[in-house]
Amino acid sequence: MAPLGEAQPLDGRPFPAYDYTRANKLPREMTGYWTKSFDVGGTTRTAKVYISPATPIRAYYTVIAVPDGTDTADFLQSSGWRDVADQRQEGLFVLEPGPAGWTAAEAEADYLAAALGFYQSNNYFSIFGENYLVGYGGGAPALEAWAVANPLKVIAQVYVDSAGLSAAYLESYGSREYDGRTQYSPVDFPAGFRLIRYDETVLPTWYIRPDTRRAAASLAYWKRSNDTVPSGHHDDVLGTVYRQRRGSDRWMTSHAGPISKVAVRKDRASTRRIVEFLTAYTRYENSFAYGNQLYPRADFRRLGIEVHTMQVAGFVREYLVYRPRSARRKAPVVFVWPGDSQTDKVFVDATQWWKVADREGIILVIVCEQYSRTSVVVSHRDSLAFYRQLRDVIAARHDVDTTRFYSTGQSAGSGVTQNLAIAFPEYFAAVASSSFPAAPNAAGTVTLDGVAYPARRQKIPNYLIYGYGDIQGFVGTLWDDTQNQTDSWAQYHLGVDGLTLADVDTVAGRRSGFRDRFQTWTWYDKNTHAPILKLTRNVYRSHNTTAEEPPLLWDFLKHYSREIAADGTVARYYSPSAFRRPGDRRRI
Incomplete structure (x- = not known):
C-alpha cells in the first residue's frame, strides 16, 4: 500500500460536488x-x-x-x-x-x-x-x-x-x-x-x-x-x-x-x-x-446482511436485505424507511431491527435515501418508485409471503409509511411507524415525492409511536385542547375504521416498558374486536428512535395479512397467533 503522503488542506477548500454515481x-x-x-x-x-x-x-x-x-x-x-x-x-x-x-x-x-x-x-x-x-x-x-x-x-x-x-x-x-430539555419539545418528569x-x-x-x-x-x-x-x-x-x-x-x-x-x-x-x-x-x-x-453492533459479515444497489428513476440507490437463519419458507417482510439523514446502515444499528428479525424469523428490507441538501447528507426521494421496484425484486429473489408485507419507518420514514398507508393501502397488510403522523389535507390528498395522491379511505391496521419531547406538531395527547398532526392522523383513521375517539380502550392509556415509559391507547374493530388502530406515547424520549420500540411495532404488525383479488379488492385478516396456529385468522 502506498504511503499516505502529505495531507491535503481543507482550509478554504470548496465543499464537494454531488456524486450520483456512488450510492x-x-x-x-x-x-x-x-x-x-x-x-x-x-x-x-x-x-x-x-x-x-x-x-x-x-x-x-x-x-x-x-x-x-x-x-x-x-x-x-x-x-x-x-x-x-x-x-x-x-x-x-x-x-x-x-x-x-x-x-x-x-x-x-x-x-x-x-x-x-x-x-x-x-x-x-x-x-x-x-x-x-x-x-x-x-x-x-x-x-x-x-x-x-x-x-x-x-x-x-x-x-x-x-x-x-x-x-x-x-x-x-x-x-x-x-x-x-430537548432540541424539540421539553419533557416534564413526574413528581x-x-x-x-x-x-x-x-x-x-x-x-x-x-x-x-x-x-x-x-x-x-x-x-x-x-x-x-x-x-x-x-x-x-x-x-x-x-x-x-x-x-x-x-x-x-x-x-x-x-x-x-x-x-x-x-x-x-x-x-x-x-x-x-x-x-x-x-x-x-x-x-x-x-x-x-x-x-451490541450488528456484524454484517457474520449475520449475512446483504448490501445491494439498483437504479431508481435514473439514480443509483442502495438498500439492505437481512434474511436471518431463523426465517423459514414464506417469511413475512418488513420494509424499513429511515428518518431524514439516516442511511440504511445507520438504521440497522440505531433501531436494532436485526435483533427482532433474528428472534421472529422475518426478512428486513431497509431503504437508503439519496443525496439531498448537501453532497454528504441524504433524505427520501422517489420513494414510491423505489418501493414498487423493491417489492418485485424481493418477491422474485426470496421465498416470502407476499400477503404479509409490512411497512415501518422513523421520522421522515414514518411520513413515507403513513402516506403510503393512506394513498396505497393495498400495498401492505399493516403499517407501524414512529414520530411522524400523516393525514390528508383539505383537498383530501397526501403528497409523495412532490406528487399529490387522493386518500383512498380504506381500512389498514395502523400503529404510531411518538415521544413526549417530540417535534412540536406531534406532542400532547388526543384529549388535550391542541389540535395537531397526531390528532389529524387519528381522526382520519378512526373515521375510515368506523370508530370515534370515545371507542378507545382507556383514556388514561395502558402503561408498560422500562419505568412505565410507554403510554398506549388502542381501538378495536367493531366486528372482530381485532386491534385496528394503536397509539403510544414514549414519555421518556425526544424525537429520535430507541430500540425498545421496534419489538412493539412488530408485535402489532405480525397479526395481519391481506389478499388482493383479481379485481383489486383487498381482504384483510387478523390472526391472534400471528399465523402460527392454522385456521385462527378472521377477516377484518
Whole structure:
C-alpha cells in the first residue's frame, strides 16, 4: 500500500460536488488524507482526517489522539489504523499535539472543542453521530476529559499509556444531571422522578498500560459509571475485566441488558484488539439522556446482511436485505424507511431491527435515501418508485409471503409509511411507524415525492409511536385542547375504521416498558374486536428512535395479512397467533 503522503488542506477548500454515481458513499473527491487548522488562543493547531475509498454517508469514525513526538501519517500506517479504516469502510479523525506537545487535559479543552466541533458538523463529510475514542500517551487524558464532559456522544473508549484525570475534574462533571430539555419539545418528569447523573452514563472503557497510581481516579469513575461488579476477572485479551453487574438498572442499558464493561491490561494490545473491543458496541441518541441507549453492533459479515444497489428513476440507490437463519419458507417482510439523514446502515444499528428479525424469523428490507441538501447528507426521494421496484425484486429473489408485507419507518420514514398507508393501502397488510403522523389535507390528498395522491379511505391496521419531547406538531395527547398532526392522523383513521375517539380502550392509556415509559391507547374493530388502530406515547424520549420500540411495532404488525383479488379488492385478516396456529385468522 502506498504511503499516505502529505495531507491535503481543507482550509478554504470548496465543499464537494454531488456524486450520483456512488450510492450512499461520500463523494469520491473527499476520500483520502486531509488536514484542518484551528486558531486556539492565537496558536495554530491542526487535526487530520482519513476517509477510506468506500466510506459511506454518516459512517462510524474513530477519534484518535496521537502521542507526542510522532508523525501522524507514519503513526496511522505503522499502527494499522489506516488499514482498519479501509477494511471497515470507516473514517478516522485524528487529534494532534500542539507545538510544545500535549499539555494538561483541562488546558486542551479549547482545542478539543474547536476540532471536534468541526468534526461533528461540516459539509466535507458526515458522521454516524456517536463516536469511538482512542487516546495515546499525552493525548489520552485530553480526549478522556472530553468524554467525561460529553458522555452521550461516545460509544466506547480506549486509552493507551494514560495518566488519567484528576478526581477533582471527574467530580466536577460526575454530579451533573440530565434534565428534560430537548432540541424539540421539553419533557416534564413526574413528581419524585430522579434525574440521571453524568456518572451514571454507561460507557465501555479499556485502559491499556495505564499509570496505575495516577489513573486510579479515572478507573474508579468509569467503574461507577458502568455500574460494574467490585472485583474483576481475568481475560486473556482485555486483562482484568469489571463487568456491568447483573441486574443493573442503568437507563442506557435498559433494552440490551448489562453489556458494558471496564477493563485494564498491563501490557501492549494490538490495534486489531482495540477495534474488536470498540466495535462490539453501538449507541444512539446523543442529545437526550433518557432516550440514549448502548447496544451490541450488528456484524454484517457474520449475520449475512446483504448490501445491494439498483437504479431508481435514473439514480443509483442502495438498500439492505437481512434474511436471518431463523426465517423459514414464506417469511413475512418488513420494509424499513429511515428518518431524514439516516442511511440504511445507520438504521440497522440505531433501531436494532436485526435483533427482532433474528428472534421472529422475518426478512428486513431497509431503504437508503439519496443525496439531498448537501453532497454528504441524504433524505427520501422517489420513494414510491423505489418501493414498487423493491417489492418485485424481493418477491422474485426470496421465498416470502407476499400477503404479509409490512411497512415501518422513523421520522421522515414514518411520513413515507403513513402516506403510503393512506394513498396505497393495498400495498401492505399493516403499517407501524414512529414520530411522524400523516393525514390528508383539505383537498383530501397526501403528497409523495412532490406528487399529490387522493386518500383512498380504506381500512389498514395502523400503529404510531411518538415521544413526549417530540417535534412540536406531534406532542400532547388526543384529549388535550391542541389540535395537531397526531390528532389529524387519528381522526382520519378512526373515521375510515368506523370508530370515534370515545371507542378507545382507556383514556388514561395502558402503561408498560422500562419505568412505565410507554403510554398506549388502542381501538378495536367493531366486528372482530381485532386491534385496528394503536397509539403510544414514549414519555421518556425526544424525537429520535430507541430500540425498545421496534419489538412493539412488530408485535402489532405480525397479526395481519391481506389478499388482493383479481379485481383489486383487498381482504384483510387478523390472526391472534400471528399465523402460527392454522385456521385462527378472521377477516377484518
